[in-house]
Amino acid sequence: MKENSSQASIEPLLHYFERLIALDQEEKELVTELFKPRLFRKRQYCLQEGNTCTQLFFVVRGCLRMYKIDEQGTTHILQLAAEKNWISDLGSFYSEKKSELNIDALEDTMVLEIHHDNLLVLYTQAPKFHRIFRVLIENSYISLQKRLLLTISSTAEDRYKYFLDSYPHLVNRLSQTQIASFLGITPEFLSRLRNKISKAKS
Amino acid sequence: MKENSSQASIEPLLHYFERLIALDQEEKELVTELFKPRLFRKRQYCLQEGNTCTQLFFVVRGCLRMYKIDEQGTTHILQLAAEKNWISDLGSFYSEKKSELNIDALEDTMVLEIHHDNLLVLYTQAPKFHRIFRVLIENSYISLQKRLLLTISSTAEDRYKYFLDSYPHLVNRLSQTQIASFLGITPEFLSRLRNKISKAKS
DNA sequence: CGCGACGTTGATTTGCCTCAACGATTGTGG
């Protein structure tokens, strides 16, 4: 039974890798062995501020967020990760230092996680993964840069519209509060924006 | 003579790579062959909006900026690259689509550039570079994320102070206008900030 | 020398925040 669920949940990841580059049997077994399925309940922490981030997470289903809480207690969402997305505090993960970020589940979420040590094993046993992860992180870099550009050059209204376009699958799964925190505005102001936009449309 | 200057300028890059991972003679020759030295005069474009970004640049000396000009004509600096930094519009570089960004020189700048096609050659001939560039981009990703966090969670004053800390070598090389554009504020407001900070110190 | 970019300062405006109040929804323990 346990074997089964494990077998079942590794599939999306193998499929994900194979869309980038073919894997041989040995590499598939390595992935199956090194990535562990794990369920996080809604609100459960994957990483808590003050700890070292030792895992890299691949979301199979559900949704995680990574955020910082500033001195005034405000939450700033740095990243959302839903199906087929990766998430981790890479700064802490690679330096093995304490993180100032939190990762938690916005829904019950199934992940495949790999420990830092096991990622090194993966790289050693199957050097092909240097290439795979190079490509993955390049893509993440590109979208992060897009977000930075948007943040420094657009109004909250434009950012919200862009969010609607680029995260259509999340729009109805997240609360306004979470969306506001991702956009870097207050829930009150998001409410006013929505009001304004819906009036403009009619 | 030309040979000499070429030989001279590849050194910093080889040294840079070898701080990450040792290279054998063949790999060094490959790097020397595939990266071309090039001088950009102050204000000269390395990449102009509307063109595809085909090169990856490593700055040997000088300083480049990558920026977007929005509809209102305002310049937003996404990245500064001085000595030993990399710069390129990766989105355009990998997709081979037109870029909406510009890269130009803030000082006379010596770079080592590699064409997209030659980077593929490098990867094929020396797969070790998948690993090297994976590490490089991971580090870029981490600092980009730090900047995003700062941008969404801090005031302009805090961002300016952070800039002073993290780019001490650039503070006296850039105009206030460039710094303001990098911080995402107007030159006028930066002027007021500096005034306020210097008053607070005395 | 003269012109255009730069840095500064003042007056005014604006995008977004803060605080507070309210009903609606969710969730949770008894």
Add this chain to the structure above:
DNA sequence: CCACAATCGTTGAGGCAAATCAACGTCGCG
């Protein structure tokens, strides 16, 4: 399964950080 608490989304009034527009002196460069 209900009652009560907590969180959520909305709206209003007022405030603040940063932008805008304008004016002016300085400097570097052609």
